[in-house]
Amino acid sequence: MIPVRCITCGKAISAYFDEYKKRTDNGENPKEVLDDLGLTRYCCRRMLIAHVEVW
Amino acid sequence: MMALEDLVVREEEGSKMEIDIKNKAENKLIFIVDSVDVSFLNALRRICTMEVPTITIEAVEIYKNNSTLFDEVLAHRLGLVPLISDLESTESILVPEECDCEDHCPRCSVSLVLKERGPKIVYSKDFSPTDPKIKPVYDTIPLLKLGEDEEVELEAIAQLGIGLEHAKWQPTTACAYRYYPLIKLDKSCEACGKCAEECPRGVLEFDEKKNKIKIVDLENCSMCKTCMSICEAGAIEVMPHEGKFIFRIETDGSLSPEEVLTSAGDILAGKSEKVVTFCKEGGS
Ligand code: SF4
Ligand code: SF4
Ligand SMILES: [Zn+2]
Ligand SMILES: [Zn+2]
Numbered sequence A: 001m002i003p004v005r006c007i008t009c010g011k012a013i014s015a016y017f018d019e020y021k022k023r024t025d026n027g028e029n030p031k032e033v034l035d036d037l038g039l040t041r042y043c044c045r046r047m048l049i050a051h052v053e054v055w
Numbered sequence B: 001m002m003a004l005e006d007l008v009v010r011e012e013e014g015s016k017m018e019i020d021i022k023n024k025a026e027n028k029l030i031f032i033v034d035s036v037d038v039s040f041l042n043a044l045r046r047i048c049t050m051e052v053p054t055i056t057i058e059a060v061e062i063y064k065n066n067s068t069l070f071d072e073v074l075a076h077r078l079g080l081v082p083l084i085s086d087l088e089s090t091e092s093i094l095v096p097e098e099c100d101c102e103d104h105c106p107r108c109s110v111s112l113v114l115k116e117r118g119p120k121i122v123y124s125k126d127f128s129p130t131d132p133k134i135k136p137v138y139d140t141i142p143l144l145k146l147g148e149d150e151e152v153e154l155e156a157i158a159q160l161g162i163g164l165e166h167a168k169w170q171p172t173t174a175c176a177y178r179y180y181p182l183i184k185l186d187k188s189c190e191a192c193g194k195c196a197e198e199c200p201r202g203v204l205e206f207d208e209k210k211n212k213i214k215i216v217d218l219e220n221c222s223m224c225k226t227c228m229s230i231c232e233a234g235a236i237e238v239m240p241h242e243g244k245f246i247f248r249i250e251t252d253g254s255l256s257p258e259e260v261l262t263s264a265g266d267i268l269a270g271k272s273e274k275v276v277t278f279c280k281e282g283g284s
Helices: A013-025 A030-037 A043-051 B009-015 B038-050 B073-079 B194-196 B226-230 B257-281
Strands: B018-025 B028-034 B054-065 B109-117 B120-122 B142-146 B151-161 B172-183 B205-209 B212-215 B237-249
Touching: A013 A030, A013 A043, A013 B120, A013 B142, A013 B226, A030 B028, B028 B172, B028 B257, B038 B172, B038 B237, B038 B257, B054 B073, B073 B142, B109 B142, B120 B212, B120 B237, B142 B151, B194 B205, B194 B226, B226 B237
Parallel strands: none
Antiparallel strands: B018 B028, B028 B237, B054 B151, B109 B151, B120 B142, B172 B237, B205 B212
16 A cells, blocks of 8 residues: 655655556656646655555 | 833834745745744744644544554554644644543544445545544545455544644645845856856856846756856856745645644744743743
């Protein structure tokens, strides 16, 4: 499961994960999706980019 | 020496301070403050992050949980979910220290019930709050996954608290200020255009028609001083603008940036007033 918040700044990034996953799976560019979701800091961006859902 | 009886709170003292909103979006606010000093602004910033109360899940009574997530991991996840904490919703709730109950009671807490059966992903929207105003800020936070025949049943107790005690009560996710930049261009500039070429933030531009350097995006300057080190003529100088700052505040949605700042101002005023009362009357 994705952490609820960004471990660095505390933004509730998990709220955006489903949309991020859906849109990137549909072939959208992750950079553009993140910009669009308003996740501008790199601490928050790596939370979504680096997350692997294992179960 | 001035007699203590003559001491009045002079409101006009602070009026030299000027505030300009630069950018405002949902849960984000960037403003420029002029004629203020670091110590004041830093006090305000620290109160914003550390002392402005919000409401968050503090205790979880788990009646049933046979999912793959351990109880304590689940409770920890729930604690991090931001809840709507504006004054209107939390007005009637007591701070736990001021309540005379032992643990928690309806006067100092609200409860949110979660009862789900798998297979499904349980989201923050699945909470049924006893007080409809106190609910998660976001509906889409995944809390846990339930497999076939797995069940979760729990009651989460939310209480008021401050960031000083635990980071989950911090209303801000980003709250910082930096000096407003001041760029000075000297007459000795040879108009070689190197500084504009090297600036990583597009602050400077070389105007070929007028054959001089133009400052096009001053507020974006990070004061990295790359332009200064590249200039052979020593014609450009970057320095902080004394007493002027760019303040950025972003919240987790529990409160709006304006509410956080208002509350922080109130807390600071309350502290100052204690000092005034002490000086006038002695003791508290
Ligand atoms: S690098 Fe120095 S001399 Fe060249 S344009 Fe910039 S300020 Fe002028
Ligand atoms: S200090 Fe850095 S950001 Fe600012 S103008 Fe110079 S090179 Fe650009
Ligand atoms: Zn972050
Ligand atoms: Zn109580």
